Amino acid sequence: AESLTALIARFLSLCDYKTEKYIVAKNKKVGVLYRLIQLTIIGYIIGWVFLSKKGYQETDESIQSSVITKLKGVSVTNTSESGVVVWGPEDYVIPPQGEGVLFVVTNFLETPNQQLGYCAESSKVVDGRCRSDADCRGGHTVVAGNGLMSGRCIVSDVNSTGTCEIYGWCPVEKKFKPQRALLANAENFTIYIKNFIQFPKFSFSKSNVLETSDESYLKSCRYDEQIHPYCPIFELGDITRRAGYNFQDMAVYGGSVGIMIDWDCDLDKGYSQCHPQYYFTRLDTTACNRSVAMGFNFRHTRYFKHHTGEIHRSLFKVYGVRFNIMVHGKVGT
Amino acid sequence: AESLTALIARFLSLCDYKTEKYIVAKNKKVGVLYRLIQLTIIGYIIGWVFLSKKGYQETDESIQSSVITKLKGVSVTNTSESGVVVWGPEDYVIPPQGEGVLFVVTNFLETPNQQLGYCAESSKVVDGRCRSDADCRGGHTVVAGNGLMSGRCIVSDVNSTGTCEIYGWCPVEKKFKPQRALLANAENFTIYIKNFIQFPKFSFSKSNVLETSDESYLKSCRYDEQIHPYCPIFELGDITRRAGYNFQDMAVYGGSVGIMIDWDCDLDKGYSQCHPQYYFTRLDTTACNRSVAMGFNFRHTRYFKHHTGEIHRSLFKVYGVRFNIMVHGKVGT
Amino acid sequence: AESLTALIARFLSLCDYKTEKYIVAKNKKVGVLYRLIQLTIIGYIIGWVFLSKKGYQETDESIQSSVITKLKGVSVTNTSESGVVVWGPEDYVIPPQGEGVLFVVTNFLETPNQQLGYCAESSKVVDGRCRSDADCRGGHTVVAGNGLMSGRCIVSDVNSTGTCEIYGWCPVEKKFKPQRALLANAENFTIYIKNFIQFPKFSFSKSNVLETSDESYLKSCRYDEQIHPYCPIFELGDITRRAGYNFQDMAVYGGSVGIMIDWDCDLDKGYSQCHPQYYFTRLDTTACNRSVAMGFNFRHTRYFKHHTGEIHRSLFKVYGVRFNIMVHGKVGT
Numbered sequence: 001a002e003s004l005t006a007l008i009a010r011f012l013s014l015c016d017y018k019t020e021k022y023i024v025a026k027n028k029k030v031g032v033l034y035r036l037i038q039l040t041i042i043g044y045i046i047g048w049v050f051l052s053k054k055g056y057q058e059t060d061e062s063i064q065s066s067v068i069t070k071l072k073g074v075s076v077t078n079t080s081e082s083g084v085v086v087w088g089p090e091d092y093v094i095p096p097q098g099e100g101v102l103f104v105v106t107n108f109l110e111t112p113n114q115q116l117g118y119c120a121e122s123s124k125v126v127d128g129r130c131r132s133d134a135d136c137r138g139g140h141t142v143v144a145g146n147g148l149m150s151g152r153c154i155v156s157d158v159n160s161t162g163t164c165e166i167y168g169w170c171p172v173e174k175k176f177k178p179q180r181a182l183l184a185n186a187e188n189f190t191i192y193i194k195n196f197i198q199f200p201k202f203s204f205s206k207s208n209v210l211e212t213s214d215e216s217y218l219k220s221c222r223y224d225e226q227i228h229p230y231c232p233i234f235e236l237g238d239i240t241r242r243a244g245y246n247f248q249d250m251a252v253y254g255g256s257v258g259i260m261i262d263w264d265c266d267l268d269k270g271y272s273q274c275h276p277q278y279y280f281t282r283l284d285t286t287a288c289n290r291s292v293a294m295g296f297n298f299r300h301t302r303y304f305k306h307h308t309g310e311i312h313r314s315l316f317k318v319y320g321v322r323f324n325i326m327v328h329g330k331v332g333t
Numbered sequence: 334a335e336s337l338t339a340l341i342a343r344f345l346s347l348c349d350y351k352t353e354k355y356i357v358a359k360n361k362k363v364g365v366l367y368r369l370i371q372l373t374i375i376g377y378i379i380g381w382v383f384l385s386k387k388g389y390q391e392t393d394e395s396i397q398s399s400v401i402t403k404l405k406g407v408s409v410t411n412t413s414e415s416g417v418v419v420w421g422p423e424d425y426v427i428p429p430q431g432e433g434v435l436f437v438v439t440n441f442l443e444t445p446n447q448q449l450g451y452c453a454e455s456s457k458v459v460d461g462r463c464r465s466d467a468d469c470r471g472g473h474t475v476v477a478g479n480g481l482m483s484g485r486c487i488v489s490d491v492n493s494t495g496t497c498e499i500y501g502w503c504p505v506e507k508k509f510k511p512q513r514a515l516l517a518n519a520e521n522f523t524i525y526i527k528n529f530i531q532f533p534k535f536s537f538s539k540s541n542v543l544e545t546s547d548e549s550y551l552k553s554c555r556y557d558e559q560i561h562p563y564c565p566i567f568e569l570g571d572i573t574r575r576a577g578y579n580f581q582d583m584a585v586y587g588g589s590v591g592i593m594i595d596w597d598c599d600l601d602k603g604y605s606q607c608h609p610q611y612y613f614t615r616l617d618t619t620a621c622n623r624s625v626a627m628g629f630n631f632r633h634t635r636y637f638k639h640h641t642g643e644i645h646r647s648l649f650k651v652y653g654v655r656f657n658i659m660v661h662g663k664v665g666t
Numbered sequence: 667a668e669s670l671t672a673l674i675a676r677f678l679s680l681c682d683y684k685t686e687k688y689i690v691a692k693n694k695k696v697g698v699l700y701r702l703i704q705l706t707i708i709g710y711i712i713g714w715v716f717l718s719k720k721g722y723q724e725t726d727e728s729i730q731s732s733v734i735t736k737l738k739g740v741s742v743t744n745t746s747e748s749g750v751v752v753w754g755p756e757d758y759v760i761p762p763q764g765e766g767v768l769f770v771v772t773n774f775l776e777t778p779n780q781q782l783g784y785c786a787e788s789s790k791v792v793d794g795r796c797r798s799d800a801d802c803r804g805g806h807t808v809v810a811g812n813g814l815m816s817g818r819c820i821v822s823d824v825n826s827t828g829t830c831e832i833y834g835w836c837p838v839e840k841k842f843k844p845q846r847a848l849l850a851n852a853e854n855f856t857i858y859i860k861n862f863i864q865f866p867k868f869s870f871s872k873s874n875v876l877e878t879s880d881e882s883y884l885k886s887c888r889y890d891e892q893i894h895p896y897c898p899i900f901e902l903g904d905i906t907r908r909a910g911y912n913f914q915d916m917a918v919y920g921g922s923v924g925i926m927i928d929w930d931c932d933l934d935k936g937y938s939q940c941h942p943q944y945y946f947t948r949l950d951t952t953a954c955n956r957s958v959a960m961g962f963n964f965r966h967t968r969y970f971k972h973h974t975g976e977i978h979r980s981l982f983k984v985y986g987v988r989f990n991i992m993v994h995g996k997v998g999t
Contacts (some may be wrong), residue, residue: 013357015364021354021687024679031681066589066616066657068629072477074501086449086480086501090632090648094763097427097436097655098631103763116752126885141851144738144885147752168740168752185474196589196617205618219459219477256732256862283732284862285871296734298764299756304638305970315756322763324732346690348697354687399922399949399990401962405810407834419782419813419834423965423981430760430769430988431964518807529922529950538951552792552810637971 063263064198065327067100073189077182082110087183094300094318100325103296104189104236106181106251107319111173115312119170120154121145121163128163131155136164146172173315181251181319187237190222191323194232195261195276199331202267208232208276229275236321243280247321254296254319256284263329274331283324296322396596397531398660400433406522410515415443420516427633427651433658436629437522437569439514439584440652444506448645452503453487454478454496461496464488469497479505506648514584514652520570523555524656527565528594528609532664535600541565541609562608569654576613580654587629587652589617596662607664616657629655729929730864731993733766739855743848748776753849760966760984766991769962770855770902772847772917773985777839781978785836786820787811787829794829797821802830812838839965839981847917847985853903856888857989860898861927861942865997868933874898874942895941902987909946913987920962920985922950929995940997949990962988 025031071089078084090096092105121128127143130136130153138151147168155162166172198205210217210230221231222238237247243257250257258281265274284296297319304312358364404422411417423429425438454461460476463469463486471484480501488495499505531538543550543563554564555571570580576590583590591614598607617629630652637645691697737755744750756762758771787794793809796802796819804817813834821828832838864871876883876896887897888904903913909923916923924947931940950962963985970978 014368015361017358017360017363017367018355019358021356022684023687025683025685027683028681030683034683035680062661064591064593064614064616064659066591066655068589068617068655070631074474074478074480076474076481076500084449084500088479088502088632090634095428095761096631096633098629099434101765116750141740141742144856145740146754147740148742167742167750169754190477194617198614198616200612200614256734258730258732260730279866281730281864281866283730283864284734284860296764298736298762299754300762301756302636303968303970304636307640307973322732322734326730328728347701348694350691350693350696350700351688352691354689395994397924397926397947397949397992399924399988401922401950401988403964407807407811407813409807409814409833417782417833421812421835421965423967428761429964429966431962432767523810527950531947531949533945533947635969637969640973 062199062201063327063329064200065329066194066196067325067327068194069098069100069102069323069325070192070194071102071104071189072192073186075183075185075189077108079110079182081112089189092183092186092189092320094320100327101322103318103320103322104186105318105320106183106186106254107178108182109173109176109178109317111171111315111317113312114169114171114315115310116168117170118150118165118167119172121147121149121166122172122175123163124175125163128166129161130164131161142166169313169315173317176317178252178319181248183251184248186251186320187235187247189236190233191236191239192218192233193259193261193325195325195327197263197327197329199329202331202333204265204267204271204274204331206263206271206274208261223278225278239280239323240282240321243282245282250282250321252319253294254321255282255294256296256322256324257281258283259323259325261325261327263327263331265329265331267331267333296320395532395534396660396662397533398662399527399529400658400660401527402431402433402435402656402658403525403527404435404437404522405525406518408516408518408522410441412443412515414445422522425516425519425522425653427653433660434655436651436653436655437519438651438653439516439519439587440511441515442506442509442511442650444504444648444650446645447502447504447648448643449501450503451483451498451500452505454480454482454499455505455508456496457508458496461499462494463497464494475499502646502648506650509650511585511652514581516584517581519584519653520568520580522569523566524569524572525551525566526592526594526658528658528660530596530660530662532662535664535666537598537600537604537607537664539596539604539607541594556611558611572613572656573615573654576615578615583615583654585652586627587654588615588627589629589655589657590614591616592656592658594658594660596660596664598662598664600664600666629653728865728867729993729995730866731995732862733991733993734860735764735766735768735989735991736858736860737768737770737855738858739852741849741851741855743774745776745848747778755855758849758852758855758986760986766993767988769984769986769988770852771984771986772849772852772920773844774848775839775842775844775983777837777981777983779978780835780837780981781976782834783836784816784831784833785838787813787815787832788838788841789829790841791829794832795827796830797827808832835979835981839983842983844918844985847914849917850914852917852986853901853913855902856899857902857905858884858899859925859927859991861991861993863929863993863995865995868997868999870931870933870937870940870997872929872937872940874927889944891944905946905989906948906987909948911948916948916987918985919960920987921948921960922962922988922990923947924949925989925991927991927993929993929997931995931997933997933999962986 071093075087094103121142125142125145128145133151133153136149136151136153138149140149147166150165150167152165153162154165195208209232221228221233223231223234240247240250260279262277297317299315299317302314404426408420427436454475458475458478461478466484466486469482469484469486471482473482480499483498483500485498486495487498528541542565554561554566556564556567573580573583593612595610630650632648632650635647737759741753760769787808791808791811794811799817799819802815802817802819804815807814813832816831816833818831819828820831861874875898887894887899889897889900906913906916926945928943963983965981965983968980
């Protein structure tokens with residue numbers, strides 16, 4: 001019976017209210033200091049976290065972005081291999097479909113009229129060099145080479161080394177050390193970057209293109225951070241300059257440039273206060289070693305057919321600048 | 334000696350146990366209220382954070398995704414420039430390699446048989462207009478034009494303005510204001526979207542394709558949220574309709590559509606409860622100004638060689654819809 | 667007057683300092699235990715959170731990355747349709763421009779000399795099969811077929827089913843069930859992956875390429891986790907092997923492989939301790955059902971012009987492996 005009473009007492013004690021015992025010190029100096037500290041903390045929370053950092057804001061970083069690009073500009077080249085050629089955007093932009101990643105040809109080497117057949121491997125290819133037929137294993141491909149070895153070694157001069165004969169697209173590409181960019185005025189080509197963004201959570205959408213009915217503005221303007229922040233047209237030379245590099249230097253061997261569009265918006269300030277910010281950086285260098293593995297080039301081909309049905313092709317080695325448009329953003333409200 | 338004693342006392346006092354002094358108020362009303370508040374907080378934590386929000390779950394947002402697309406459908410066009418042409422996916426999908434970003438041609442203008450030579454600049458090009466030879470600076474390119482000015486001004490009629498003669502790919506593209514989509518039945522083309530996802534952290538992988546041995550299902554089904562959520566085949570017209578736009582309207586000038594595949598999975602519920610969700614949005618518009626900078630087109634070329642060795646080309650200006658398949662996801666367990 | 671006094675008293679009480687009343691228990695056992703618990707908590711915070719997890723570090727996950735790829739290797743194929751063909755990177759890498767996502771042809775079927783005209787639909791196309799002209803709706807396109815039905819049914823043998831006559835690119839592609847990869851030595855092709863990363867917040871940039879002046883190293887080395895972690899050259903067969911698959915098996919029908927480059931760097935340890943980690947996974951399979959929807963192929967074309975001006979084309983159905991290079995990273999300091 002005693003233990004039951006104890007249990008009931010314990011259960012009832014659950015309904016007791018337990019609180020700390022306080023001492024009140026009626027010392028005015030300590031009291032004022034204590035309130036000042038409290039006010040400082042409250043002031044910090046309201047002033048910094050809420051007003052300045054907007055800590056109460058809900059943010060959305062799931063940006064949906066669409067980038068469409070269009071280049072304008074024409075260049076004329078005159079080389080012994082290709083003759084006089086006029087380059088429009090349909091030729092120098094690869095791929096041509098106006099994506100956010102695009103490559104602009106600034107320099108090239110054409111090897112026209114290649115046909116399948118037998119010829120000497122390029123002397124650039126280390127494993128294709130030979131002194132006698134024994135060095136050329138017939139039926140094998142040359143490592144990093146252009147074709148299948150026939151087994152013969154072609155030496156122009158008894159004392160020198162030659163190269164293995166191959167079956168492949170002949171003649172092979174000649175040695176080429178670019179000296180200057182053939183599409184010299186590529187610097188003046190313009191790129192029109194249309195960027196549409198959406199934040200589905202807040203049903204917010206905006207574009208980096210000025211909302212104007214004046215069509216001629218978008219034909220003649222050039223981007224300027226201060227004067228024309230909503231003109232989405234950039235000269236290529238201007239982009240590399242903003243990234244800290246000279247376009248002509250990059251154009252010889254090629255390179256890679258990043259264009260970052262940053263939308264950091266506070267929707268409380270209204271639609272018109274949400275601006276795109278552009279940042280430009282060169283992507284294919286490191287701070288420590290600027291020489292390593294520089295340049296950007298690749299090869300592509302155009303196939304033709306003789307009226308006899310034989311296939312021949314033009315091989316293009318193109319050097320140029322790759323532009324990579326990246327869109328980041330977050331909004332808060 | 335006294336200070337040493339004090340030091341020892343202080344050190345020993347480190348081993349004292351200091352706690353707050355409590356008052357127990359045996360007021361039942363206050364006590365019950367106090368316990369109720371405690372229970373509410375515990376209930377909130379268990380009910381909302383743990384059960385509803387699964388706050389205890391480990392989540393992984395590092396989704397690895399692979400998208401493969403394939404289009405089916407044929408369209409026939411008949412234009413004065415190109416004659417009757419049959420378009421298969423190998424022609425109207427650019428690029429053709431089945432990526433997650435693809436462009437479907439819905440309208441086009443061909444300029445066949447272009448050759449390098451001299452002709453009048455297009456009257457579309459503002460800077461190519463002239464009244465006399467003095468307006469055409471020989472050896473310079475026309476801004477946003479098609480070639481290099483020869484210095485001559487070609488005026489058909491004494492009183493009117495003409496355009497500068499250029500060296501470039503001639504004839505230049507004519508003025509073109511698309512009225513209707515030439516590949517009218519592009520609406521009925523189907524796109525097969527294969528999406529494979531992996532969450533490496535949980536060794537979880539799944540696909541949006543029904544795991545069936547019935548191959549004919551995947552040849553005839555069409556996606557439906559309710560009936561066929563695992564049929565990954567969509568009609569293009571259906572996609573734009575779900576995004577809120579009419580395909581024929583978009584097809585004339587082109588546009589850009591986003592297809593979002595969302596995998597939000599709770600692995601506690603099992604493999605079979607992890608479903609892909611599809612969302613469709615038009616990406617190239619903003620809520621405020623629907624007219625600005627609409628449309629999507631670009632130019633590409635096909636090069637040919639005469640049997641005399643001369644190069645000529647067909648220039649295609651293609652309008653169409655770009656589909657951008659984006660995959661998001663997170664799993665929790 | 668009394669209430670005013672009360673108000674003043676209340677206001678003055680704001681300046682009182684209120685604190686909890688403490689009891690000091692001079693029990694040494696309880697005291698030592700209490701201090702031990704405190705020390706454990708402090709030890710955990712310093713040892714685990716600060717030293718091991720580096721909880722004090724500021725981290726940056728906004729990596730900026732640029733990927734450039736280049737393939738080397740030559741393959742020779744000999745088929746009845748195409749004859750002897752030599753494949754270089756300019757042909758088997760699609761697209762050729764050295765991006766982070768690339769497709770390597772390992773198998774193909776060429777349908778040469780297609781011209782617009784009338785021929786029988788492929789028997790592969792289910793909806794193109796017919797028994798009589800009534801089954802072929804003239805002027806309509808065949809679902810998933812190759813052209814526009816003329817309305818005639820072409821039956822080679824009275825008792826068998828035939829296929830509808832179509833207007834399209836003729837002859838249509840034949841049925842093809844790949845048995846083995848035609849570009850058998852694609853396994854030995856090498857891919858050179860240049861990856862440059864930047865963390866703008868910390869002005870940190872690095873590359874996965876060895877910073878050496880010995881150019882021949884980067885021509886002959888092969889990646890090895892232990893011996894050559896900074897050699898960025900991989901054999902394709904080696905990549906699929908690391909992902910757990912046999913290259914020859916994947917090469918027949920194609921597939922998709924992910925190459926993840928992970929930069930997880932602690933800048934406190936210095937520049938030289940920040941290494942790229944490579945991970946390889948096959949992306950087009952799921953753990954549960956390995957058979958579903960396997961393979962990767964697409965079609966592309968090469969257009970030619972007869973000297974009479976007629977267009978004809980070669981249709982290539984290419985099978986291959988898509989490599990998707992993904993770069994992740996975070997740094998802390």
